[in-house]
Amino acid sequence: MNEINIKCSLESPQDRQKEIIFTVEGAEEENLLYKFLIGKDGAWKTLRDFKSENKLLWYPEEDGKYIIMVQVKKQDSKSGFDYISKIEYIIGEDRERLISGLYIDKEEVNLGDKITVTVEGTKIPLMYRYWVREEDKWELIKEYSPENTLNWTVVAPGIQQILVECKNLDSDNSCDDFQTVSFNVRDIRKLEITDFKCLTKNLLKGREILFQVNASYEDSRMILYKFIKIDSNGDAHCIQDYSTKRNVVYTEGEGGEFKLLCLAKDMYSTKEFDDRAVIFYKVKQYEKIKLQAFTTDLSSPQICGTDIELKAIAKGGENLLYRFNIEGAENKDSGYIESNKYIWKPEENGEYTITLYVKDKSFEGEYEAKGTLEFNIDEINAEDVKIEEVIYEKRTAYVKDQAINVQVEASGGIELKYSFVVRKNGSEVEKIGYGNCNWVNFTPEECGNYELELLVKDKYSKRQYDTHEIIHMEVRNYLPANIDYVLKTPKEFYMVGDEIPFQVISQETKDTLVKYKLKINGHLVEETDFIYSKIYKILPRCSGLYQIDIYARNIKSTEEYDCKKSVRVYVNDCLPVTNTKLKSNKLCFKVNECATFSVTSEGGKDVVYEFYLMEKGEWKRVQHYNKKEYYSFIPFSSGIYKILVLAKSRYKNKAYEDYDIFKFLVEECKEKKCINVECKNVEDMNEEEGSLNFL
Known part of the structure; x- marks a missing residue:
């Protein structure tokens, strides 16, 4: 098809109530449908829906600046339209042109990119309003403002338009001038999850399980992944919110059947997800017996x-x-x-x-x-021969080419003889016949699972053996690293600025590599490579829960790690508030005489105080938490009074950290013997004259 054009029976501008015929030309194909729309002041109205006739009679009733738009599509087309054309038409007086130019920095953009639209006005000041057309619908982007530029992120593919409306600052019209600019948004290659698998071979309760997802997408895009675990009861738990990490690891606390749902989306996608995949897996309670x-x-x-x-x-x-x-x-x-x-x-x-x-x-x-x-x-008279103890270095694994000494302590019989048999994977590889020596040095030359059978019998026994014992040994190229202890400074209270060293104690120290991960309040802030150093120090700059995950592995190990331990310490901003004391400026208290009480305390940070007064057996708060360190008041009646002060650091969420109570007697203004000022402990709060339930 050639470019379609809209022809008018009467040229713009025209007066109201005149019949104007719009005709679409340039359409050479057959079986086309035409839809006519009209826009004014940013609002659009359909004059006629899709029909085969390429003409339309319009009878305008109001002055204004209009946009006549025609959408054309084939009868068998599944899209909204295949071709589009529009013209401007003025009814009434030709208004002053306020927009001299409308510019866009890119006419072809990718989905998710930003475009910049710049409007050039004929004078200053002017007000501008911005609209975008998506799927035959105008959406307001920005209301009237003096800004003549717009930065906008495109979120839908296809041909789109930006409409800029302009009006004078003192204008009562909705719009004095307008102009549009078109641009094309290229759709990106569809995101597709191509592989979703579990990388952990043996899925056991209490052990880490690693999953990995792979996806196909454009190299220039940023893809986010979300992982949701669903148990057999249908309960869902998010183990990773949208993140660029395509590997997720977690520890399952219960055995059973589970599903892991992976949601993948482009960072600029407006959908909840662009593709998803699910993997079914079963976590065993324990290793097979x-x-x-x-x-x-x-x-x-x-x-x-x-x-x-x-x-x-x-x-x-x-x-x-x-x-x-x-x-x-x-x-x-x-x-x-x-x-x-x-x-x-x-x-x-x-x-x-x-x-x-x-x-x-x-x-x-x-x-x-x-x-x-x-x-x-x-009824054979068997000698009572027993193995009392087998002495050897007990390990979870042994290293090949290193000698293992085994000694047998047995009792009974007249003269004991000892034999040793070595088997690998059920097959005998070495045997030492009966002799007087009760020990053997066994040096495995290959990796594998070995059995060392210890046979003991009396010299005069006719049996193959009177007693025996079997030792099972796993022989490897190396000893898996093991963290025996993690030592730290023996303190119960850590503060910001205190250096906290951690020392890893492990056997085979020279062949052990250690990796440290530091998390603060659950957020990973530092991660080392596997290094030889067994000392790790932190100098906390903020309060919170510090967790150090320590991974150890033998230098020859092919596993991700052989052993893992975690240590947690809580770091405080300051010492707790203690030794809170209330003091008065006088010894005797009289009616209608001002009394002032000051408070001192130790520790804390930005300490604040709250005061309560008990008068006539009733407590009432007289000062909310603030940094004011004293309270003054005038008693207007005689009797027993109490002042309670609560103290805490400003940032603490708890009700209080420390408190003190001051009890005193107020007398009438007559000469009476002054009583001693007395500071009571919390047990005084249970007296009949009143109590305050703040504990």
């Missing part, structure tokens, strides 16, 4: 009446329960108990099957792990 070993301290066979210790070694769970079920000539069942050991004293000969069941205390099923072993009880 694995039975590592189920053994007896004495080997089979044994004789009746022998105490046989059944021992289970299990990994995982939160609060483990153990059940030992013995079936044979006689049956015994321990039921679920918390101890992983059970003493069995058989009273009948025969073959027995011993079954171990393990489960967590919270598990409602029968069991989560199971193990069995066979045991024979007969």
